[in-house]
Amino acid sequence: MPHSNTVEILLAEDSLHDAELTIRELKKHNMANNLVHVKDGEEALDFIFGRGKYVSLADKIQFPKLILLDIQMPKVNGIEVLKEVKSDPRTHNIPVVILTSSKEHPDVQRCYELGANSYIVKPVNFEGFAESIRNLGFYWLLLNQPPVK
Template identity: 50%
Template sequence: MSKTILLIEDNPDDELLTLRTLKRSNIANEVIVARDGAEALEYLFGEGVRVRPELVLLDLKLPRIDGLEVLRRLRADRRTHLLPVVILTSSREQQDIVDGYDLGANSYIRKPVDFDQFSEAVRQLGLYWLVLNEVP
């Protein structure tokens, strides 16, 4: 399968742990990492030919442009308004969850502290969104 994931994550530890899990579970053959919201938007809407991701894993607390703002812009653009976006964050604030779904997030996952649970969560969501889920 040729599946691409865009991981928007500013914490290098989380990036490393996520990448390891995705690699181990053999779900995606390419993971593009954006370290803040601006970088992510630049990748998606910038100049030049890019590989379009099949899934966006989005952290909320990001430098420069935060996760919810990135989501708002993705949903406002015709090219990305159907792109599956999974919020993957430390926050369990009710307000963040409601705002995330309001703006059109497809899923909201809270990163568990326990690495086994974290790995399992990432594996399952990758499997679900990249393999099971059908997109237009």
């Protein structure tokens, strides 16, 4: 059960192959111990806010520490997920890293305007990921430690 422990990373990615490559890369560096993969925007929101098939877990809700968010996804796309996460005071502070096909993508700018914290051009490799995290000042995540206030 993903919620039984604190979820560190929520990966929202519709492409199973992209997700597999991302998870594999993170695992290789021992960073995917508490990673949950959801396959579209709707599932991502359900997971974060304890709705839909995750409604039974609503009481024990634990917000992920980092969201890796693909933009182009079926049903609810990444931009809509980002909007909802950033407009809810409970989830407002969760860092969101956008996964994009190209840094020239017009949606990247849009995501920044909506409060995205960083972006990674796919495929996700360790160097890119680490760079993103480090720039966010969330290096602690790599070390499995809580933030130092």
